[in-house]
Amino acid sequence: MNYSRQREIIYDTLARNAVHPTADKLYEIIKKENPNSNIGIATVYRNLKVLSETGQIKRISGLEESEHFDHNTHTHYHVICKKCGKVYDVDSNFASNIINEAEKQTGYIIDSYDIVFRGICDCCQKK
Numbered sequence: 001m002n003y004s005r006q007r008e009i010i011y012d013t014l015a016r017n018a019v020h021p022t023a024d025k026l027y028e029i030i031k032k033e034n035p036n037s038n039i040g041i042a043t044v045y046r047n048l049k050v051l052s053e054t055g056q057i058k059r060i061s062g063l064e065e066s067e068h069f070d071h072n073t074h075t076h077y078h079v080i081c082k083k084c085g086k087v088y089d090v091d092s093n094f095a096s097n098i099i100n101e102a103e104k105q106t107g108y109i110i111d112s113y114d115i116v117f118r119g120i121c122d123c124c125q126k127k
């Protein structure tokens, strides 16, 4: 399997798993779905690094100790489950002037921010 095919599988798997997996979790899924591929954990790490450097995916830090990855590069917020660690998107339309407000208050020119909601997901509430 060549490098570009490996990268395709990694990106594709990330895009299909809306839970914003960590590199380890993503590797688990890839192994399960492609048992015969030669994609190792180091390959996953390397490709996630390249994809986030080129802006095709986003790294999300500050959720947990390990980084999560996101194929959605548009502005949005995240909500993380404190029990199972699943991360979903929250639409940012309801607070779209948040950057302007922060810039007004601080005088900074702001180019990025992270907003994280924490709680218990639907699934874990039922357990």
Ligand SMILES: [Zn+2]
Pocket (backbone or CB within 6 Å): 081, 082, 083, 084, 085, 086, 120, 121, 122, 123, 124
């Ligand atoms: Zn949960």
Ligand SMILES: [Zn+2]
Pocket (backbone or CB within 6 Å): 020, 070, 072, 076, 077, 078, 088, 089
């Ligand atoms: Zn996201």
